[in-house]
Amino acid sequence: MNATPIIGLEVHVQLLTRTKIFCGCPNRFNPDQPNTQTCPVCLGLPGALPVLNEEAFRLSLRTALALGCRIAPFTKWDRKQYYYPDLPKGYQISQYDLPFSHDGVVEIGGETEGDVPRRLRIRRAHLEEDAGKNLHDESGRGGDSRVDLNRAGTPLLEIVTEPDLGSAADARAFLEDLRLLLTDLEVSDCNMQEGSLRCDANVNVRLALDDGGTATTPIVEIKNLNTFSGVEAAIEHELARQIAEFQRTGRRFGDPGAEKETRGWSAERNETFAQRGKEEASDYRYFPDPDLAPVTVAAEEVARIQERLCEPPGARRRRFAGEHQLSEYDARVIVSQGRQFADYFEAVARACGDAKQAANFVTQDVLRELNARGLGIREFPLTSDVLGGLLARVAQGGITVKSAREIFGELLAAWSARAEAAEDGADVDVGELPGEAAIERIIAERGLAIVNDEGALEAALAAAIADSPRAVEDFRAGKQQAAGAIIGKVMKQVKGADPKRVRELLLKKLA
């Protein structure tokens, strides 16, 4: 049976503001100090008046524009009524029929040979407040639930896609890019462990039947997915479960009794499970919130934000592959490290004129050192100019790649030594970063400059051959590795000789 998955996502993103969305309480993850970040507004005490945080709205506009959404010139706030202990007012302030943005589009895939890019439409993005947190008694003795309202009122951006995703892998790819985009935009820290990025997935399947007709299975909403692998696995599982259930029951979307179902995901058991349906769950009885004034957005403001948007991750990968001729793999690794890292790569590539070499160094050497030292690219002691200058020497034949690696290591070692000395109280300037002068000094001290003086090479080669009759004999008898001994002697004689050139000359001589 041919099955076409129909997948849409609802993503909740906590925004990176200093304070909550409608009050001046700190917006900070702080589960160890429950109920210490509240005020009459976020506790929903009588008489309290919410006022919108302008930064939360600005960050939301930035995100929506980066997702290609249209910004509504007029937007308002609504109350979504439901009762739950983590919702002190008995309603959530949200946006119902006039969200601040709608109708965006992003592109997925199309980065490997033969992969056709897919469009994912964004239905809307709206702003709302997060609820508090319930902690359930885990003992099984039915003890009280505890409620922490530190999180109540955290600005939450909800992004709703159309059901355009055709596979669990695409759903994951979209979310991974979304996380990159949101961190690049400095809109959210997207810390999934702390719940800054959460996702619900709406899943069903269109089946081509043997009789030539089609059937669509009932829609299932999988709630509270908070890892990328969880999203992918939960959708995979759910698709298979729906197909099996259809084969068993024949139940289709729209059949009586086949209403939208809510399921949870258990990573331990690797399966989705039925959640007790909330009765009349969709009866939220929205109405406009009289406490909050509507917001209007001028076209000039939209244009101003649009102008300053950074390049989205997918577009950047495609550009790296085209403009810099990077492999799909290199482009992916570089962009996945975030905007600053990708900027660093581009600056190095421009400075050295060899993007492939820059990619090699950045994805291997730089990344390794960052990880080993626990640094971000902004704290990395070698600026893009310095690394670019070092690699330019390789590109221009001044030093070998091997020497560049040696100098790279030496510059970092010297910087570390200075930092350690400073920690021990020595009077050294740790702000001074390794520069061109240090590169020149190491090249001179270690004789790393490639010697292109053919006369000197010829002379040294002649001497080495005369000095190694045994090796010459072995080599002529077919022992390739015997050449190494002769080359070694030349290298010792002429510091900075290019071993490749020496080998060439030797082969010519002994031919």
Add this chain to the structure above:
Amino acid sequence: MSERLTPQLVERVARLARLKLAPDEVERFTGQLQQVLKYVAQLDAVDSRDVEPLAHPLELTNVLRADEPAPGLSREAALANAPRTDGRYFLVPPILDEK
């Protein structure tokens, strides 16, 4: 009113509001709410076909505040009105429908 106010509807609204009504209360509130709705329904006499729905009663827009922290409540004050606490959290009867 397109939907007639029946005792079933009163029960449903009560359930959504987590109110437990006795049968005689359902009967009494159905009558009272019918009166309220009848009163409000006088507005139906006005032809509002060409009137934009009102988003807000005041002609105010863009009431915003800067993203600056303001003093809040101490934990003691936050928990002061709660029926039950353990000194750190609000305590509520066990929530069943999540696990």
